[in-house]
Amino acid sequence: MSALTWRDVWPQWRDRLLARDDVRRWAEALPLTRWIARRRARQVFDLMAGFVYTQVLLACVRLGLFEHLLAEGPQPLDRLARALDLPEDGCDRLLRAARSLGLLERRSGDRWGLGPLGLPLATDAGLRALVLHHAALYRDLDDPVARLRGDAPPGELARFWPYAGQPGRDGGAQAAGAYSALMAATQPMVAAQVLQAHPVGRHRRLLDVGGGEGAFAEQAAARAPGLQVEVFDLPDVAERARQRLARAGLAGRSRVWPGSFLHDPLPAGADLVTLLRVVHDHDDAAVVQLLRAVRACLAPGGRLLLAEPMAGTPGADAMGDAYFGFYLLAMGQGRPRPVERLEALLHEAGFGRVRRLATRMPMLVQVLVAEVGDAVRTADAQSVGVRSAGVRSAGVAPKAHRSVPIPRENQV
Numbered sequence: 001m002s003a004l005t006w007r008d009v010w011p012q013w014r015d016r017l018l019a020r021d022d023v024r025r026w027a028e029a030l031p032l033t034r035w036i037a038r039r040r041a042r043q044v045f046d047l048m049a050g051f052v053y054t055q056v057l058l059a060c061v062r063l064g065l066f067e068h069l070l071a072e073g074p075q076p077l078d079r080l081a082r083a084l085d086l087p088e089d090g091c092d093r094l095l096r097a098a099r100s101l102g103l104l105e106r107r108s109g110d111r112w113g114l115g116p117l118g119l120p121l122a123t124d125a126g127l128r129a130l131v132l133h134h135a136a137l138y139r140d141l142d143d144p145v146a147r148l149r150g151d152a153p154p155g156e157l158a159r160f161w162p163y164a165g166q167p168g169r170d171g172g173a174q175a176a177g178a179y180s181a182l183m184a185a186t187q188p189m190v191a192a193q194v195l196q197a198h199p200v201g202r203h204r205r206l207l208d209v210g211g212g213e214g215a216f217a218e219q220a221a222a223r224a225p226g227l228q229v230e231v232f233d234l235p236d237v238a239e240r241a242r243q244r245l246a247r248a249g250l251a252g253r254s255r256v257w258p259g260s261f262l263h264d265p266l267p268a269g270a271d272l273v274t275l276l277r278v279v280h281d282h283d284d285a286a287v288v289q290l291l292r293a294v295r296a297c298l299a300p301g302g303r304l305l306l307a308e309p310m311a312g313t314p315g316a317d318a319m320g321d322a323y324f325g326f327y328l329l330a331m332g333q334g335r336p337r338p339v340e341r342l343e344a345l346l347h348e349a350g351f352g353r354v355r356r357l358a359t360r361m362p363m364l365v366q367v368l369v370a371e372v373g374d375a376v377r378t379a380d381a382q383s384v385g386v387r388s389a390g391v392r393s394a395g396v397a398p399k400a401h402r403s404v405p406i407p408r409e410n411q412v
């Protein structure tokens with residue numbers, strides 16, 4: 001253990017002082033410090049009661065309350081109770097709880113309307129899907145200490161994300177469908193941030209690795225009419241991407257590649273590779289392996305764009321280390337990383353310059369863009385497999401790779 005420095009002296013003195021009952025009572029009574037004491041007490045209570053608040057939210061979402069109020073406008077209690085199929089007493093309890101959390105507001109004539117926090121939930125299906133999904137997360141975190149010790153058996157999240165703990169496994173069409181639908185529902189909020197931070201019109205060919213069912217590729221294609229979009233993902237997910245891109249009328253300028261980025265080479269030649277909400281799902285060794293594969297497949301002068309919520313985000317600290325830290329613990333692998341750690345992993349994988357791009361909602365997603373010099377790229381192509389038009393670099397065991405161009409008959 002390192003010696004204490006002068007920076008430890010003040011907090012240590014403060015902690016000792018505030019641990020004394022008489023000092024706390026004095027701080028609560030003094031007008032100058034009373035507001036701090038009250039704020040701290042409220043913050044501690046909110047931490048303690050957080051689970052109850054999420055259950056209020058879950059009840060509102062399960063009952064479809066927010067969409068109902070958006071569609072029908074403010075409603076009195078009796079009509080809401082009928083619409084939600086709740087007894088009036090239970091409905092009144094829920095409405096009051098939701099108002100206290102900013103989800104609802106009281107309006108004139110004893111009616112209830114959407115509050116400032118209810119409105120985004122009424123309009124964003126992705127947010128509502130996450131709220132419903134969290135019920136499984138909370139069951140998995142039932143005994144957080146056992147989970148931290150590694151004593152808890154794999155829970156619901158480990159089954160929901162079959163590649164966690166079993167790299168390269170999508171768990172079949174049903175499992176892939178469930179997690180891909182959740183990701184696609186929440187992708188618009190991420191895509192908006194990423195495409196605003198890094199307009200893709202300047203690129204020729206975009207490869208979205210771990211691109212899910214192609215929701216981001218579809219958005220990117222809509223923003224840049226000249227862009228060829230490609231998705232690489234596990235086979236059952238890739239099949240969903242193929243269908244989605246075909247439905248979006250993108251058959252002619254999209255390609256879908258099924259495979260595991262931990263076992264199969266990535267297709268070569270994209271000048272922009274994107275990794276959106278992928279890296280935090282994996283432990284360091286797998287991340288470095290993935291980043292090396294990306295580095296090797298990029299076209300000369302190409303870039304990697306890595307976007308996800310990151311630890312240590314100013315103003316959103318709890319989102320990284322608390323929420324994602326424990327979500328990924330329950331899932332069974334991965335961790336939220338601060339920008340500096342991601343930069344270090346990118347350098348370890350051979351990337352040169354790494355830039356941070358500003359996003360409007362850093363809490364949701366931060367963006368790093370990494371470049372690789374030509375000298376490093378040539379060396380890579382000899383050591384890491386890249387999938388190209390019939391050419392495979394030496395030293396990589398051949399494997400049957402299928403690119404899945406969308407068939408002509410699926411073109412809209």
Ligand SMILES: C[S@@+](CC[C@H](N)C(=O)[O-])C[C@H]1O[C@@H](n2cnc3c(N)ncnc32)[C@H](O)[C@@H]1O
Nearest residue numbers: 163168183210211212233234260261262276277
């Ligand atoms: C958290 S989801 C993010 C999906 C998408 N990028 C998004 O932001 O909506 C992670 C994605 O990585 C894919 N994935 C996980 N392990 C993989 C592997 N070994 N090879 C290819 N894809 C993988 C999953 O199937 C999933 O689609």
